[in-house]
Amino acid sequence: MSKVKKDFELLSAYLDGELSPNEVEQLKQKIKSSLELQKKLEDLQQIKKLTSSSFKTLPESPYFETRLFARIELQKVWYKRVFRWSPAIGLGAITIILMVILKFNPDVINNLINQQKSNVAGFYKENLQPLLFAADLNNEDIFNFAMYKQLPLDTKGKQYIHLGYDDAGKEFVEIKNLDIVQEENNYEKFLLALELNENQIKQMDSIINQYAVELETQILVNTNNTVAINSNLWNYQRAIQSDLLTFAENFNEKKFHKFVPAAVSFSKNPVVVNIVREIRTAQNNNYIILTPDSIFSENIEFDLEEYKSFMRDFKAELSEQDAALKGKEIELKVKVGRLNAINFHRYDSSWKKLKYDYSWNKNFKISFDSNLCRVEISNFNMPVIKILNFDSLFSAFDSVANNFKFYSQFIPRIEHLDDMIKFHFDGDSSKSFEFKYRVQFDTDSLLETHSELMDSLKYFNWNNFYNFNDSLAFNSIPEFDKFFNFNESNGELRLEMKELKKELTQFRLEMKDWKKKFKRQFKSHDKLEDDS
Amino acid sequence: MSSNNNSNEELIQPQILKLDDDFSLVKRFIDGDESTFRLLVQRHQEKIRNIIYLVLSDSEVVDDIAQEVMITIYKNLKNFRFESQFTTWFYRITVNKCKDYLRKKNVRKIFVPIKEASEKFEYTSSTEVNDISEIVMDAISKLPVKLRVPLLLKDIEGFSYQEIAQTINCEMGTVKSRIYRAREGLKKILKPMESELS
Missing domain, CATH: 1.10.10.10 (Winged helix-like DNA-binding domain superfamily/Winged helix DNA-binding domain)
Structure with missing residues (x-):
């Protein structure tokens, strides 16, 4: 701080009477000899005078005291004080209450969680209705279920439910998108293969219809994207399968044994009859419920009669209203919307969220790929049918089903002609066709082409490789070059190509020999067939 | 007899109590006589209100802040340690309350819409x-x-x-x-x- 400024501060303090007598004496001496200090003292005196005289005291506040003591009294009230501590007191109280509850009822939290689970389960179990109605299943679908364990989940057939058994014999269920081409009209082919008459076909239809009605309560779906599968469904599939095959055998044993070994007979096996009876009469309300965010098992009491009566009423109402609304387009749309809502069922990709935490009790194991969602029922007790050799019997059923499929689709009768083979599919007479394939392996021309290619490489100027006018290749050239060493004059590639050419020449000779042998064998085979 | 008692009391009182009569009132308050607080309020309220007015130059908020100061004094009086003059302690609390008020006011200013703030400014600047x-x-x-x-x-x-x-x-x-x-x-x-x- 400058000396002058310090003197000015002393002047200010001097005016305030805050200097010691010595300081006052010294300052007075300085003031006498300094005009600047004299002027400054004058200024400061003027300012001090102004500030000291300018303040007007505030008027009294008449109710100040009254208001103040009222506020103080209010703050004295005990609960007001307690209120300040209420968060801490509340927290403490809750902790103590929880400790007491957990001490005497340690399961309370689990019970609460279970309660929540049952609420969620309740939501997903709402309005469950038979899949057969929702997906509008027909005889073909039921037949496919019996034989190949799969059922469509929606009317468009875009998603299927597929039952199966893993290597350990435990059940699994898959929900999959069927993008691959499916064989169609399996039921029709089955009837044709058995060469059933019109009456027999009617009987077979009635069997299937009867099962369709019973199947109604086995798979339930709703608009909350829930699929409830009765845990007895796997057995039920076996019952339908065995019943259908038994009937098939009864109707036309000769044709039946075209795809079943003669030693195997279902209709004469009393066990099969028992199985069918037992499974059909078994009451099982336990369902495996697949929802968009969890998998669990619950008992569902589904009243089929009530549902049927509801559907009757609903259909009647629909037909009445449709009749009434003819020509009234807007109102009709509302009705159509309601119908769609009921027919709707679609498993969506939100299922993929279940990857980590899906099963409430870890009874189920879930896996995904791009086309399917598979639920393995590894730790869950499925209904067991106590019949001797049950599994081996049903593996026989499965092989029969596969044989039939193979028989009707894949085993042709082959006719060998001179340079032509004809394939006859006899299993399905109505759709039988010939499949001609001309056998003409022109190995010489094939090898010639290869040889030319190899020679062309010989004369190719690798130094001009960069002159290719190919935009796609152009970007890759540096990488190619690094990999193949095209620009190296003594590259290993040339040596390898020489080796390859040698091997190809050897291969050419071998192929010539093979061709001669093939022709010889072909002729002798035809001759044998003609003799027989 | 009574004069003797008084002289005894004066003897046992710390020296500082003699310098500030407020101390005896504070001591009685600490001993449980809360009525002395009213006397302290009556004695200092005008000074407090004036200091607040001087610092803030806003008569509208003076009484509210003065009440806040008094309540703070009331709540903390039992912790007074007689290490400084009562008035110094009292005034320090007052000045701090004023500073708190100004701080809050400055924070609030940030959130006042520009239009409103400029209107306020015009009002004060146009005052003759x-x-x-x-x-x-x-x-x-x-x-x-x-x-x-x-x-x-x-x-x-x-x-x-x-x-x-x-x-x-x-x-x-x-x-x-x-x-x-x-x-x-x-x-x-x-x-x-x-x-x-x-």
Whole structure:
């Protein structure tokens, strides 16, 4: 701080009477000899005078005291004080209450969680209705279920439910998108293969219809994207399968044994009859419920009669209203919307969220790929049918089903002609066709082409490789070059190509020999067939 | 007899109690006689209200803040340690409450819509100031708080530098410097209005 400024501060303090007598004496001496200090003292005196005289005291506040003591009294009230501590007191109280509850009822939290689970389960179990109605299943679908364990989940057939058994014999269920081409009209082919008459076909239809009605309560779906599968469904599939095959055998044993070994007979096996009876009469309300965010098992009491009566009423109402609304387009749309809502069922990709935490009790194991969602029922007790050799019997059923499929689709009768083979599919007479394939392996021309290619490489100027006018290749050239060493004059590639050419020449000779042998064998085979 | 008792009491009282009669009231309050608080309020409320007004230059908020100060005093009086004068402690709380108020006001200003803020500004700037004391008080209010408070405590309330230092919690040298700077600042602010002041 400058000396002058310090003197000015002393002047200010001097005016305030805050200097010691010595300081006052010294300052007075300085003031006498300094005009600047004299002027400054004058200024400061003027300012001090102004500030000291300018303040007007505030008027009294008449109710100040009254208001103040009222506020103080209010703050004295005990609960007001307690209120300040209420968060801490509340927290403490809750902790103590929880400790007491957990001490005497340690399961309370689990019970609460279970309660929540049952609420969620309740939501997903709402309005469950038979899949057969929702997906509008027909005889073909039921037949496919019996034989190949799969059922469509929606009317468009875009998603299927597929039952199966893993290597350990435990059940699994898959929900999959069927993008691959499916064989169609399996039921029709089955009837044709058995060469059933019109009456027999009617009987077979009635069997299937009867099962369709019973199947109604086995798979339930709703608009909350829930699929409830009765845990007895796997057995039920076996019952339908065995019943259908038994009937098939009864109707036309000769044709039946075209795809079943003669030693195997279902209709004469009393066990099969028992199985069918037992499974059909078994009451099982336990369902495996697949929802968009969890998998669990619950008992569902589904009243089929009530549902049927509801559907009757609903259909009647629909037909009445449709009749009434003819020509009234807007109102009709509302009705159509309601119908769609009921027919709707679609498993969506939100299922993929279940990857980590899906099963409430870890009874189920879930896996995904791009086309399917598979639920393995590894730790869950499925209904067991106590019949001797049950599994081996049903593996026989499965092989029969596969044989039939193979028989009707894949085993042709082959006719060998001179340079032509004809394939006859006899299993399905109505759709039988010939499949001609001309056998003409022109190995010489094939090898010639290869040889030319190899020679062309010989004369190719690798130094001009960069002159290719190919935009796609152009970007890759540096990488190619690094990999193949095209620009190296003594590259290993040339040596390898020489080796390859040698091997190809050897291969050419071998192929010539093979061709001669093939022709010889072909002729002798035809001759044998003609003799027989 | 009674005079003897009184003289005994005076003997056992600490020396400092004799210097400030407020102490005896505070001591009685601490001993459980809460009625003495009313006496303390009556004794100091005008001073407190004036200090608040001086610091804030806003008569509308004076009573509210004065009440806050009194309630703070009431709540903390039992913890008073008789290490400084009661008034110094009292005034320090008052000045701190004023500073709190100004801090909150400045924060609130940030959130006042621009239009509203400019309207307010126009209102105060258009106020005509005719009286000399109003001109001076207006100029003082333009000083920063840290200069304004020591100046007012000195020139209006008549505090010593030591009392001011204890009240605003700083060194005496700082008080001396701030008061000089406040006066210099005031001189500059008032310069354009010299003719009106003379």
